[in-house]
Amino acid sequence: ETGVTQSPTHLIKTRGQQVTLRCSSQSGHNTVSWYQQALGQGPQFIFQYYREEENGRGNFPPRFSGLQFPNYSSELNVNALELDDSALYLCASSSFTGTFYEQYFGPGTRLTVT
Amino acid sequence: DQQVKQNSPSLSVQEGRISILNCDYTNSMFDYFLWYKKYPAEGPTFLISISSIKDKNEDGRFTVFLNKSAKHLSLHIVPSQPGDSAVYFCAASVTGSQGNLIFGKGTKLSVKP
Numbered sequence: 349e350t351g352v353t354q355s356p357t358h359l360i361k362t363r364g365q366q367v368t369l370r371c372s373s374q375s376g377h378n379t380v381s382w383y384q385q386a387l388g389q390g391p392q393f394i395f396q397y398y399r400e401e402e403n404g405r406g407n408f409p410p411r412f413s414g415l416q417f418p419n420y421s422s423e424l425n426v427n428a429l430e431l432d433d434s435a436l437y438l439c440a441s442s443s444f445t446g447t448f449y450e451q452y453f454g455p456g457t458r459l460t461v462t
Numbered sequence: 463d464q465q466v467k468q469n470s471p472s473l474s475v476q477e478g479r480i481s482i483l484n485c486d487y488t489n490s491m492f493d494y495f496l497w498y499k500k501y502p503a504e505g506p507t508f509l510i511s512i513s514s515i516k517d518k519n520e521d522g523r524f525t526v527f528l529n530k531s532a533k534h535l536s537l538h539i540v541p542s543q544p545g546d547s548a549v550y551f552c553a554a555s556v557t558g559s560q561g562n563l564i565f566g567k568g569t570k571l572s573v574k575p
Contacts, residue, residue: 352505381562390466390551390565391506404562438505451563453498453505 352441352454360460361429369424369457371439379403379442380422381451382414386435397422426459434461465489466554468566475573481539483569485552488533492554496563497526497537500549509550510537542573 353372361367373380379398383391393406397416411427420441426433436458440451467486475481483497493514498506512519512526512535519526525538539546549570553563 383563383565388567390468390553390567391563393562393564396562406562440505450508450511452508455503455505 352439352452354437354439354454354457356457357455358458358460360462363429363431363461365429366425366427367429367459369426369437369439369459371422371424371441371454373420373422373439373441374443374452377441377443377452378420379449380416380420381440381442382422382424383438383440383453384408384433384435385438385456386432391438394424429461431461434459463488464566465492466552466564466566468550468552468569470569471567472570472572475542475571477544477573477575478541481537481542481546481571481573483537483539483550483552483571485535485537485566486533487535487554489554489556489564490533491556492564493557494555495526495528495535496553496555497524498551498553498565499546500551500568506551539571542571544573544575547571547573 355370381396382394385391395405396403400416413425415423436456438456440453442449496511497509500506510521510524528535549568551568552566
């Protein structure tokens with residue numbers, strides 16, 4: 349069984365640029381969530397995708413957008429990058445246990461905005 | 463306004479002793495709580511969870527206790543091992559929120575041989 353994978357591992361961008369991060373969900377999982385983890389903070393929920401549609405969103409501006417593909421992989425796009433967007437971006441795929449969506453995280457993409 | 467708080471940034475424990483990590487929450491709508499462990503350069507790994515209808519859940523060396531009236535939960539690790547050294551995150555969710563997890567800032571546990 350393949351776990352959650354993310355690419356790239358590290359990325360450096362300049363303020364104002366756009367970035368796309370990618371995530372492949374764990375086999376059998378059809379739901380993908382994205383989180384932003386700033387230094388010294390816990391992960392913060394950005395949004396979730398289920399069956400290729402956004403299915404919940406945290407307190408992030410519209411310049412954070414996403415896609416989910418038929419194979420359940422996902423992309424996170426961030427436009428007009430700001431310095432504060434520098435963070436670890438985590439993707440998690442979900443398995444419904446019957447009572448809860450148990451989330452399995454990938455290793456993350458470290459984004460640095462200069 | 464932080465809904466999930468881990469007030470101890472770090473904790474140091476001797477190998478073989480008990481580690482107790484604490485977490486407080488403010489949102490009474492939370493009905494499911496989880497603990498994740500994170501090593502450097504890896505994503506968070508699920509450890510143990512508890513539903514609000516329970517006050518205790520055990521899994522091997524890990525036990526989570528929930529005190530709903532105090533809006534407090536704790537993770538006990540007995541006995542602690544050097545491999546347990548990591549950052550531990552408490553997370554909470556509301557059933558029906560599609561698994562939107564609200565995380566605390568984490569507690570860095572160091573278990574010394």
